[in-house]
Amino acid sequence: xxxxxxxxxxxxxxxxxxxxxxxxxxxxxxxxxxxxxxxxxxxxxxxxxxxxxxxxxxxxxxxxxxxxxxxxxxxxxxxxxxxxxxxxxxxxxxxxxxxxxxxxxxxxxxxx
Amino acid sequence: xxxxxxxxxxxxxxxxxxxxxxxxxxxxxxxxxxxxxxxxxxxxxxxxxxxxxxxxxxxxxxxxxxxxxxxxxxxxxxxxxxxxxxxxxxxxxxxxxxxxxxxxxxxxxxxxx
Numbered sequence: 001x002x003x004x005x006x007x008x009x010x011x012x013x014x015x016x017x018x019x020x021x022x023x024x025x026x027x028x029x030x031x032x033x034x035x036x037x038x039x040x041x042x043x044x045x046x047x048x049x050x051x052x053x054x055x056x057x058x059x060x061x062x063x064x065x066x067x068x069x070x071x072x073x074x075x076x077x078x079x080x081x082x083x084x085x086x087x088x089x090x091x092x093x094x095x096x097x098x099x100x101x102x103x104x105x106x107x108x109x110x111x112x
Numbered sequence: 113x114x115x116x117x118x119x120x121x122x123x124x125x126x127x128x129x130x131x132x133x134x135x136x137x138x139x140x141x142x143x144x145x146x147x148x149x150x151x152x153x154x155x156x157x158x159x160x161x162x163x164x165x166x167x168x169x170x171x172x173x174x175x176x177x178x179x180x181x182x183x184x185x186x187x188x189x190x191x192x193x194x195x196x197x198x199x200x201x202x203x204x205x206x207x208x209x210x211x212x213x214x215x216x217x218x219x220x221x222x223x224x225x
Contacts, residue, residue: 004155031211042116042201042215043156056212091155100146101213103155 004104006092012110013082020078021107025094032075035091043091082111115139116204118216126224131189133219135202142204147187150199197223
């Protein structure tokens with residue numbers, strides 16, 4: 001399967017713990033995006049990379065959030081000191097030339 | 113500030129009939145529009161897109177219409193099938209080089225057999 005892959009699919013963590021999610025994009029895609037979706041809302045942009053360069057970060061991405069894309073391949077999104085408000089579906093997408101973005105199945109985070 | 117709006121949270125359509133999902137936008141910088149379909153517990157699946165230089169794009173049972181002067185687009189599905197039951201998101205981004213997508217809140221389409 002050559003689609004966008006995200007791991008884990010589900011994560012339950014206690015408030016205050018750190019979590020890290022991984023995204024493996026479609027192999028030839030140079031652009032990678034992170035979005036967050038909460039119940040009843042559409043996905044909201046968090047950040048995006050072109051190759052290994054992080055080109056834009058949303059103001060939604062507080063200093064507890066950090067994303068990396070070493071070597072322009074897979075990406076990780078880390079949330080430090082998680083809060084209950086961080087509970088959401090975290091979606092990764094990739095694209096080539098930035099036209100149609102293809103999404104992974106997402107990581108559902110529950111902070112208890 | 114909701115720059116992409118889907119004012120109908122839900123829509124029910126008889127199988128075989130036409131489904132019409134609507135989307136309005138406020139940002140005149142948007143240049144490219146996309147529709148995504150989402151099943152529960154899955155990520156959005158790309159459906160169809162349209163550039164602002166066109167007013168219609170067709171792909172099988174799916175057609176997207178764009179009215180730039182009204183800042184309105186619509187997705188037509190004909191004929192509707194039970195497998196089309198899902199949440200549909202309208203999304204947009206500015207011109208090539210800025211592909212950050214802004215999504216609407218979605219419309220839940222239910223196809224009645």
